Amino acid sequence: MRGGDDNTVGEARRLRLSLKLLADVGLxxxxxxxKSTLLRRISAARPRVAPYPFTTLVPALGVAEALGRRFVVADIPGLIEGASEGAGLGDRFLRHVERTRVLVHLVDVGGGRLEGRDPLSDYAAVRTELEAYDPQLLSRIEIIALSKLDLVPDPAELEPLERALRSQGREVVRISSATGEGVEALLHAVVRALERAPRESLPVPSQAPAPA
Ligand SMILES: Nc1nc2c(ncn2[C@@H]2O[C@H](COP(=O)(O)OP(=O)(O)O)[C@@H](O)[C@H]2O)c(=O)[nH]1
Ligand SMILES: [Mg+2]
Known part of the structure; x- marks a missing residue:
């Protein structure tokens, strides 16, 4: 752009801005x-729920409360969906997980089992995806929620799986977002985890976030 007689030349710049949601807990x-069903259960957030992938294209945030503490929970969509479709969506959503202090990793032990899925390999697949995005995510405090408990005919069957996951040093909780069973126990575990997760362990952002 020319600025009149003094021949000043302006600058054009292309900026790519990205939004990073701030949440205490990432699902x-x-x-x-x-994930979306759980977020609906524990907060007033209303993410879409449907039995097919790509339902959630925007991470949803909700405020949950337990033991007198409030915390922000983000439903992180796009894990695996994006990667397996080659759409690169995994990365787009995973950046929202970077600054969460605690992860809740949902593993379907009800519906998935009916489709012949193996919960341990489902779990490992998501861990691999997290690692590929940022190896530091593997050391973030993670609580495993075995989900859709209401679809498990004999919950005693879950014991070997729980032992295997606990032997990896993880806390494991059984939940059903349909009946609510175990959900309060999960929230208590989250509150305890948040208490041990120091805020200082977060990477310091290069610029302070703008006030909301
Ligand atoms: N029976 C049962 N179904 C569930 C439960 N939680 C989720 N679902 C169903 O599983 C499907 C996928 O749930 P959604 O929350 O969208 O999964 P997301 O892709 O991880 O967000 C939906 O049909 C839900 O209704 C549960 O605790 N019990
Ligand atoms: Mg969802």
């Missing part, structure tokens, strides 16, 4: 694991 898991 991760394969598509259909029950």
């Amino acid at each position: 991760v898991g394969l598509p259909n694991a029950g």
Whole structure:
């Protein structure tokens, strides 16, 4: 652009701005694991729920409360969906997980089992995806929620799976977002985890976020 007689030349710049949501807790898991349903159960957020992938294209945030503490929970969509479709959506959503202090990793032990899925390999697949995005995510405090408990005919069957996951040093909770069973226990585990997760362990952003 020319600025009149003094021949000043303006500058054109292309900026790519990205929004990083700030949440205390990130819900991760394969598509259909029950993340959006859980968020609806524990908060006033109304993310879409449907039995097919790509339902959630925008991460939803909700405020949950337990033991007198309030915390922000983000439903992180796009894990695996994006990667397996080659759409690169995994990355687009995973950046929202970077600054969460605690992960809740949902593993479907009800519906998935009916489709012949193996919960341990589902779990491992998501961990692999997290690692590919940022290896530091593997050391973030993670609580495993075995979901859709209401679809498990004999919950005693879950014991070997729980032992295997606990032997990896993880806390494991059984939940059903349909009946509410175990959900309060999960929230208590989250509050305890948030208490041990120091805010200082977060990477310091290069610029302070703008006030909301
Ligand atoms: N029976 C049962 N179905 C569930 C439960 N949680 C989620 N679902 C169903 O599983 C499907 C996928 O749930 P959704 O929350 O959309 O999964 P997301 O892709 O991880 O967000 C939907 O049909 C839900 O109604 C649960 O606790 N019990
Ligand atoms: Mg969803």
